[in-house]
Amino acid sequence: MKKSVESTVMWTPERASAEAAQITQFAHALGLEGQPYERLHRYSIMHMEEFWSVFWDFSRICGEKRGPSVRFDDGAWMTGTKFFPDAKLNFAENMLKGEPDEIAVIEADENGIGREVTLADLRRRVARAQRGLQSLGVVPGDRVAGMLPNNLDALVALLATTSLGGVWSTCAPEFGEAGVVDRFGQISPRVLIVASDYLYNGRRHEIAAKAGKIAAKLQELEHIVVIGDAEVPQAPCQVHRLADLCQEEVGEPSFVRLPFDHPLYIVYTSGTTGLPKCIVHSSGGTLLNLRKEHMLHCDVQPGDRILYYTNTAWMMYHWMVAARASGAALVLYDGAPIPKKQDGTLLPGVLWEIAASAGVTHFGTSPKYLTLVQQQGYRPGQQHDLGKLRMIMSAGAPLTVENFDWVYSEVKADLCLASISGGTEILGCFVMGNPTQPVRAGEIQGPALGMAVNVLDERNAPVLGRKGDLVCTEPFPSMPLEFWGEDGWQRYLATYFSDRSEVWTHGDLAQFTDSGGIIISGRTDSTLKPGGVRIGTGEIYRVVESIAGVKDSLVIGYPVEDDMEIWLFIVSDSGNIEPKLEADLRERLRKDASPRHVPKRIISVPEIPYTLSGKKVEKAVLQTVMGIEVKNRGSLINPNCLEAFRLTSPDQQRAEGVAG
Known part of the structure; x- marks a missing residue:
């Protein structure tokens, strides 16, 4: 089977730098020198008491290290367990x-x-x-x-x-x-x-x-x-x-x-x-x-x-x-x-x-x-x-x-x-x-x-x-x-x-x-499921934002009856979705992702909304498209740009007399 482009090795560390790295020295402190990373990772999970205790010493934490490094709670394994409870x-x-x-x-x-x-x-x-x-x-x-x-x-x-x-x-x-x-x-x-x-x-x-x-x-x-x-x-x-x-x-x-x-x-x-x-x-x-x-x-x-x-x-x-x-x-x-x-x-x-x-x-x-x-x-x-x-x-x-x-x-x-x-x-x-x-x-x-x-x-x-x-x-x-x-x-x-x-x-x-x-494909609360198949938004962004003429993009799953349609919003160099650009988008998504990744609609917008920490907000756009109030616009860098998404729903277009 042909290897995917994602598996292309871009960089391999030199042996000397890998041996000098602190993670290698720490593995030695645990008695795992020469072992692959997978072994070190398994050890960090299976023997977490020793792992965290040795790391406290290895990293020279300033403090009073007393008692156990982990106190497990059998009744609440994750939420009740305490680390260094006496330190x-x-x-x-x-x-x-x-x-x-x-x-x-x-x-x-x-x-x-x-x-x-x-x-x-x-x-x-x-x-x-x-x-x-x-x-x-x-x-x-x-x-x-x-x-x-x-x-x-x-x-x-x-x-x-x-x-x-x-x-x-x-x-x-x-x-x-x-x-x-x-x-x-x-x-x-x-x-x-x-x-x-x-x-x-x-x-x-x-x-x-x-x-x-x-x-x-x-x-x-x-x-x-x-x-x-x-x-x-x-x-x-x-x-x-x-x-x-x-x-x-x-x-x-x-x-x-x-x-x-x-x-x-x-x-x-x-x-x-x-x-x-x-x-x-x-x-x-x-x-x-x-x-x-x-x-x-x-x-x-x-x-x-x-x-x-x-x-x-x-x-x-x-x-x-x-x-x-x-x-x-x-x-x-x-x-x-x-x-x-x-x-x-x-x-x-x-x-x-x-x-x-x-x-x-x-x-x-x-x-x-x-x-x-x-x-x-x-x-x-x-x-x-x-x-x-x-x-x-x-x-x-x-x-x-x-x-x-x-x-x-x-x-x-x-x-x-x-x-x-x-x-x-x-x-x-x-x-x-x-x-x-x-x-x-x-x-x-x-x-x-x-x-x-x-x-x-x-x-x-x-x-x-x-x-x-x-x-x-x-x-x-x-x-x-x-x-x-x-x-x-x-x-x-x-x-x-x-x-x-x-x-x-x-x-x-x-x-x-x-x-x-x-590979992280996106958030599950913005996951697309056309025809019941899960698609991460990141899978679409990877393809779309590598295409010439695309400045930015955002994708949502618009609900229709018992299914959903993929809607793709594009900020283009020209400010419009030219026929050639639309054809390129559909062809590249079909070829580089799958036919299921091809959007039902491709819509031009002047700007994509982002949170104050620089993340796209698919959920806020979907709410806007569906006529649902976005409760906390103050969390966005550019909340006013949501207005451009308001008339993208077919129902809203009909209500405004934009579409028949």
């Missing part, structure tokens, strides 16, 4: 360890690299901010919320809060007033920290001006802290300047060591179909799992430098900053990924220039960004010296085969391109990269260590080579503590365990390949 630690303490003179943070924006900050300087800044928060009465368990761009001040606020045992939660500064209130209004923060402004497309955009209106709707808010000189009009509580709170010189921060399961973060789902879910993550689970992902799966080492394009609300921000605990310098970028000049000219080289100048070893991005840079005809490998770059991580959506081809031909041939997938729900990855294994086009390299990932079909039977529900069958440290708010535990159980008792059902449509890799 104590502090997340910020682990983030701030290292040599005083090492570079800890590099600030950058659309104009390039700004300042470099040593670990000693970062610790001093955190110590002063910590003292300021203490003066406001912050104690363990208090929620501290931030509306901040991705810069040094945001990191300092996060570390100062968590050093005291406070619970940190953020919204990106570009969120509208309703989007912020929908999130912070549920968690009742005691302190709100806001920046004066943020940079995007060459302009400074005010933040503090809307803080007063937001604060007025946060019932238990006691303090607003402003970074910068901006005023907060109509503030309902006391307003402080961060500079004033940080005037006292303090040499070193102190750290409150708390139980492993003490809350660290509250993060939010996108909330496109209702209020965002407020997910509570633990200090120990977050730290331990992200140390595993960085050290073992990304080979992040002391002295490395990581740049991940993200805002402070997306889970990848929390993922990225945790690399500081592995000794990496964080390159914090405030700005647009591809800035636009006043004359409309796009600047696709900004992030690559920063990566080259900072000596970035790990570059984090998304398929959308890679596709946009490719469409601009930009060739980063020819324009910049990326000699130190060892890994590109991509999240948010599946990488296409074309993404793999472009990276290895136009960025760098010798690096590990790691497609990673997990979610806000676990603040980490179920499946991800591996610096000691080959990279194959269109595939994620494999399941993450400690994650008992499987794919189940409609019979709840595990399947290989066929699509099914991505599940996890064994407990892991970064499972949420609960959802914040009334009935939070029950809502958490209903979301992830109602389909299968004590089995985490993640909501992704996935399949294992014969190489051991994984």
Whole structure:
């Protein structure tokens, strides 16, 4: 049988680099040297007590390691099991360890690299901010919320809060007033920290001006802290300047060591179909799992430098900053990924220039960004010296085969391109990269260590080579503590365990390949089922967005009687669906996917809606097409573009007199 294009090997690590990788050294610590990855993965599931205990020591976690590493609950195998139930630690303490003179943070924006900050300087800044928060009465368990761009001040606020045992939660500064209130209004923060402004497309955009209106709707808010000189009009509580709170010189921060399961973060789902879910993550689970992902799966080492394009609300921000605990310098970028000049000219080289100048070893991005840079005809490998770059991580959506081809031909041939997938729900990855294994086009390299990932079909039977529900069958440290708010535990159980008792059902449509890799086809709640056959939306995007003339696309399943039709929305270069483009779309989908992937309708739209974290929203489009109100438009970057989808339903067209 002819091998599929997805199985093409794009990169194989050199033997010396694989042997030097930290995952190889960790396998040696477990007595598994020379064994294939599959054996190490099975060990991490079958002997999770030894696995996590040895990894705590291997990664030199700062804390008090007491008692068992895992306490199982036979009556609630996943939801009742506890990790390190007697241990104590502090997340910020682990983030701030290292040599005083090492570079800890590099600030950058659309104009390039700004300042470099040593670990000693970062610790001093955190110590002063910590003292300021203490003066406001912050104690363990208090929620501290931030509306901040991705810069040094945001990191300092996060570390100062968590050093005291406070619970940190953020919204990106570009969120509208309703989007912020929908999130912070549920968690009742005691302190709100806001920046004066943020940079995007060459302009400074005010933040503090809307803080007063937001604060007025946060019932238990006691303090607003402003970074910068901006005023907060109509503030309902006391307003402080961060500079004033940080005037006292303090040499070193102190750290409150708390139980492993003490809350660290509250993060939010996108909330496109209702209020965002407020997910509570633990200090120990977050730290331990992200140390595993960085050290073992990304080979992040002391002295490395990581740049991940993200805002402070997306889970990848929390993922990225945790690399500081592995000794990496964080390159914090405030700005647009591809800035636009006043004359409309796009600047696709900004992030690559920063990566080259900072000596970035790990570059984090998304398929959308890679596709946009490719469409601009930009060739980063020819324009910049990326000699130190060892890994590109991509999240948010599946990488296409074309993404793999472009990276290895136009960025760098010798690096590990790691497609990673997990979610806000676990603040980490179920499946991800591996610096000691080959990279194959269109595939994620494999399941993450400690994650008992499987794919189940409609019979709840595990399947290989066929699509099914991505599940996890064994407990892991970064499972949420609960959802914040009334009935939070029950809502958490209903979301992830109602389909299968004590089995985490993640909501992704996935399949294992014969190489051991994984292909994610999309979300199960947006899965297409024409004629009863399950099709992931990602299967269509992979083909459609590789066709010349297509800028962007979105697909939905429109219900008709006892079946559904596939409707494909296209943003084209010309602004219309020309007959040749429509013929190309249908032919390529028929040839490269299957006849079942060919849409019933192909419709031109000016723009595709995205969440604030950069994900397409098929569900919101389907609701709009069907005349159902989209409840939380504030969770979208561009909610007004939904209007273009309103007259695409045949019933609505008839009602408006558009169709007979």
